[in-house]
Amino acid sequence: MIVSDREKKMKEGNVTTASTGWAESEFGIVDFGDKRLSKGLLKIADSFANSPECSINQACEDWHQSKAAYSFFQNESICERRILESHFTKTVERAQGYPTILAIQDTSYISYKNHKKTQGLGVIAARTRAKTKNFQTHGRIMHTTFAVTTEGLPIGLLEQKISSRPILDEELKELKQRSHNIALPIEEKESIRWIESLEKTNHYPELEKNKVVTVCDREADIYDLFEVASTHSFPFVVRARQDRTVNKKSQYFKKSGEKLLALMSRSPCQGEIKINFPARNNKAKRTAILEVRFNHFTMNPPRNNVKHKTRKLPDLKLHAVSVIEKSTLLGEEPMNWMLLTNIDINNFEEAIEKIQWYCLRWRIEIFHKILKSGLKVEECRLGSAERLIRYLTIMSVIAWRIFFYYINRENKSNPSLYFLTG
Numbered sequence: 212m213i214v215s216d217r218e219k220k221m222k223e224g225n226v227t228t229a230s231t232g233w234a235e236s237e238f239g240i241v242d243f244g245d246k247r248l249s250k251g252l253l254k255i256a257d258s259f260a261n262s263p264e265c266s267i268n269q270a271c272e273d274w275h276q277s278k279a280a281y282s283f284f285q286n287e288s289i290c291e292r293r294i295l296e297s298h299f300t301k302t303v304e305r306a307q308g309y310p311t312i313l314a315i316q317d318t319s320y321i322s323y324k325n326h327k328k329t330q331g332l333g334v335i336a337a338r339t340r341a342k343t344k345n346f347q348t349h350g351r352i353m354h355t356t357f358a359v360t361t362e363g364l365p366i367g368l369l370e371q372k373i374s375s376r377p378i379l380d381e382e383l384k385e386l387k388q389r390s391h392n393i394a395l396p397i398e399e400k401e402s403i404r405w406i407e408s409l410e411k412t413n414h415y416p417e418l419e420k421n422k423v424v425t426v427c428d429r430e431a432d433i434y435d436l437f438e439v440a441s442t443h444s445f446p447f448v449v450r451a452r453q454d455r456t457v458n459k460k461s462q463y464f465k466k467s468g469e470k471l472l473a474l475m476s477r478s479p480c481q482g483e484i485k486i487n488f489p490a491r492n493n494k495a496k497r498t499a500i501l502e503v504r505f506n507h508f509t510m511n512p513p514r515n516n517v518k519h520k521t522r523k524l525p526d527l528k529l530h531a532v533s534v535i536e537k538s539t540l541l542g543e544e545p546m547n548w549m550l551l552t553n554i555d556i557n558n559f560e561e562a563i564e565k566i567q568w569y570c571l572r573w574r575i576e577i578f579h580k581i582l583k584s585g586l587k588v589e590e591c592r593l594g595s596a597e598r599l600i601r602y603l604t605i606m607s608v609i610a611w612r613i614f615f616y617y618i619n620r621e622n623k624s625n626p627s628l629y630f631l632t633g
């Protein structure tokens with residue numbers, strides 16, 4: 212699996228596009244209750260899509276148009292959810308005819324670090340340094356569900372939430388404790404975003420005939436997420452972050468069970484796959500031979516999950532796929548992945564399929580790259596967080612469109628082109 216030249220180009224942010232009336236078809240159904248506003252949206256979307264790397268002033272044809280764009284972003288009656296919902300409807304339409312759709316979730320931190328004048332931004336990162344106490348990076352947290360076909364064609368967003376962390380010091384302190392405090396219910400933790408998105412993307416009535424597989428990186432290795440998914444039969448593939456004790460007879464039997472890694476390493480190797488890693492981070496490109504193992508196991512609820520107090524948490528029947536690099540050159544970190552899924556895996560082919568789906572998770576990283584390096588959304592100065600959210604919403608759809616346009620035009624959606632990454 213290798214990265215295509217086109218993806219390389221896109222990763223470098225070298226993107227252009229041509230558009231004729233695409234905004235009409237993507238946003239034509241948006242109703243703000245005022246025709247002028249709906250027209251304004253189409254104009255903005257077309258201008259930005261035509262000049263993806265430009266600032267608002269550069270993208271607009273003239274002063275009048277720039278002024279119209281600014282007043283659009285400032286207009287408090289414009290709800291970004293309407294814009295999104297119009298796009299979601301289109302994504303769902305594009306999904307028709309594909310039996311399996313990957314709903315890839317990921318979080319991106321949009322930093323407005325040096326924008327001193329922007330009002331209402333939350334905190335996306337905080338550290339306590341020796342000299343500057345309570346160092347904070349301001350910005351927005353963008354959690355997106357990006358829909359991709361199993362051939363790798365990005366068909367649009369299925370969900371997006373742009374939020375921020377509380378800004379008060381006490382709140383920050385509390386938050387810091389929370390994220391490590393497993394005694395709090397999941398709803399009170401920030402990780403609830405993974406579960407909310409899972410539920411939303413599985414509730415499109417138009418996608419009833421499609422298999423919508425949620426794909427996430429290690430951040431989403433959360434029992435509560437797996438529990439919701441398993442209860443409602445929402446399929447998922449998530450990379451494991453931790454080595455759990457599994458197959459316990461009961462949560463009260465401390466000594467029963469075994470570690471998942473140990474279980475997998477005594478499972479027979481079912482076959483090998485070859486992956487070409489592209490050159491990156493000053494490392495030369497290389498080919499890795501990986502051993503593939505799979506097995507099923509029982510995930511027991513964590514003993515300290517607060518929900519035990521109110522109800523009996525179920526044991527979950529899950530499957531794991533392990534991919535381990537056989538030998539590496541000196542200094543190379545051997546690749547070692549464990550994927551968790553609630554989809555049955557009975558043979559090597561079914562295991563490989565899950566690995567390929569996980570490889571396609573990289574698509575959302577490219578989407579984030581287009582937003583940041585291509586469209587330079589972090590350079591936008593709009594003066595307030597609300598305006599930025601409207602702007603980021605529209606730019607997200609444009610970023611998707613640029614990506615779709617490239618892949619679709621060259622008709623190169625072949626999963627063998629994608630490389631693996633953690």
Ligand SMILES: [Mn+2]
Pocket residue numbers: 317318428430
């Ligand atoms: Mn992530």
